[in-house]
Amino acid sequence: MIGHLSFADLERHYIVGRDEELGRFRTVLSRGGWPGHASFLHVYGTGGVGKSTYLRLCRSEAERAGACFILLDTPDFVHTERGFAEALLQQLKERFSDLDGLSGPPLEQCESAIRRLSQSGRVVLALDTFEQMQDLETWLRERFLSSLPETTIVLTAGRRPLKGDWLLSPVWRRKLAQFELTHLDQTDCHRYLTRCGSYDEVVNERIWRLTKGHPLTLSLAAAAQSYDERGSFAKEADWFEEAAALWLREVPDPQLRTVVEAASILRHFDQELLSYLLEENVPGDVFDRLTALSFVSKSKRGWQLHDLMRETTSARLRARAPKLYKRLCGRAAGYYADAVLESASRSDSGWEVRELFRYVGPDVLRALSSETPRSSLYWETLTETTLGDAIAYIDCRQNWTEDGQSGMGVDPETGAAFQIEYTAEAIRGNVTRLDARQVFELDPEAIKLLRDQEGQARGLAVVIPFHEGTLAFMEKDPICSPYLRSLKPEEKRKLQTPRHRPSGWFIRVLDCWDVSDPDVRDETIDFIFSYICSGGLVVCSPYPTEIARKTYPGFGFSAVESAAHRNHEGRTEAPTYALDTRGDKLRGFLEAMLRRAGLDWQPSARREPEANGGFERQSAVLHPLTKRELEVAELVLAGLSNGEVARKLFVSEATVKKHLRAVYDKLGVHSRVQLARILIKE
Incomplete structure (x- = not known):
């Protein structure tokens, strides 16, 4: 019976869907330190995905196996070599009373204590919020961790995978194993909600779709549901706000927040699309800072915000600035409508169609399809x-x-x-x-x-x-x-x-x-x-x-x-x-379609340059050009530089050069003068 479980067992009862991840730790625990096997496990994932909970589960597994488990959370100490050593030494002495007699500087005492503990069993050193230890990474890698006994297991949790020197060194590549802690799937979400006392299939289905299986948000939603006697979602705004606040701690810069909000309208984005959406050029350094955030990842079609971050930020924007939200959605819909029109003859145009239907499709299609499909079918x-x-x-x-x-x-x-x-x-x-x-x-x-x-x-x-x-x-x-x-x-x-x-x-x-x-x-x-x-x-x-x-x-x-x-x-x-x-x-x-969604779309005006009224692809000479290439050619004819064309069309200057080269190749010209002769004639 649940009522007779200890607090630790009760907590374990409510944790679902981490068996495979725990299996990886058990493997490292049983093999750590053996030649050819990893002894350093790094788990990463976005905020609220359950990394700290995972470390607690690993602690239970380690203690059940008779190992010494020491957990250090990086915000709890001063980020210097001495600060780290003093915090670790305090943990060691509090947990293990047989470490009396240690002497010397704190770091030497730590090393001696871990060597002593390793003689009687496995030692696991866990470091939480590892992304905040960038200022100590080099020292940890080259000095402290390399001095530990071979049988010591290091377990770290952070928002990003370890890169750079961690992977350049063949020694650390052999020692290091890392994986991403992902969201819960639909089955695990329903299992969790059922354990929390929510048995309504419709409610549980909606919670799963809203939370995307993000553990923290799922927990907040379950709590809101249990306190709402009417079984409605009156508290939905509260837990969305809490989730969004967690994510946005990484984005204190107002300019960057504006770009994040624009990106939340899109499933995939790049610098050009964001510039078009915002109607102003997004500088390269701002875009680089955006893509460096832990909840932004590379995708096949550019970059993407983490599912929940996109959903929560978009919802906040819609509530805070509904007119801005509608304008951004309208521009995104127009962008993809043009893309559909331009790619109609391609066999892979279905992606653009799906993106368009996100903005203009009816509720039945939104209900039947996932916002972020990840099928392996x-x-x-x-x-x-x-x-x-x-x-x-x-x-x-x-x-x-x-x-x-x-x-x-x-x-x-x-x-x-x-x-x-x-x-x-x-x-x-x-x-x-x-x-x-x-x-x-x-x-x-x-x-x-x-x-x-x-x-x-x-x-x-x-x-x-x-x-x-x-x-x-x-x-x-x-x-x-x-x-x-x-x-x-x-x-x-x-x-x-x-x-x-x-x-x-x-x-x-x-x-x-x-x-x-x-x-x-x-x-x-x-x-x-x-x-x-x-x-x-x-x-x-x-x-x-x-x-x-x-x-x-x-x-x-x-x-x-x-x-x-x-x-x-x-x-x-x-x-x-x-x-x-x-x-x-x-x-x-x-x-x-766009009209039914309340949007006024003019395909020739969405990205239409203002000079000379626009060219048409009616002649055999101009037919090979795409719409964007025609736009670039027209602005060039109007006397704009590549940089001015880029700002006009909300794209990068490199993209303008690429389109211009394509125009030259297709029309068989080598200069702007030759191009002007053809365009004026046509």
């Missing part, structure tokens, strides 16, 4: 060898007799909950009368399996392209044919494009093995994003579940008149949805 295009996996998947779903599946999504902004319900009949109907081999022979790239790291199939997508080689098949398919019958002859003729240039795609099947898995949902939503703004026609007719009726219109699809049918299972009427972004329709679609 991947979509695999089939080969003849793996076709059998898809056939087995489809056969299993077509003969599904088990109970249906359900899940839930909660919009982190509004708290609106959306139930996802798929009956067994819906699971079977979603893949009805589908011959995978026939589709594969029609187009080998039409079928994709969603796999996890173990290679298990977690989802299926069957997307048939519209072109001259597929229309005959789709006219006979029970799900595709109602749409083709609804078209006028001239509309159908537009679909008969060459095989290498499809006019669009019919999403015949999009099936999730487990709709309650947020990673699977994220990958499925991203899959749709990769098609909807690709400059083609996208059509689908999913089994008519309630969540499907809400989701596809949220993506921007419209129901097609005269294309509804009952061909999934013969009884329930299923609508057919279409989204047409061919030609100029993509721009109209984007304008409508």
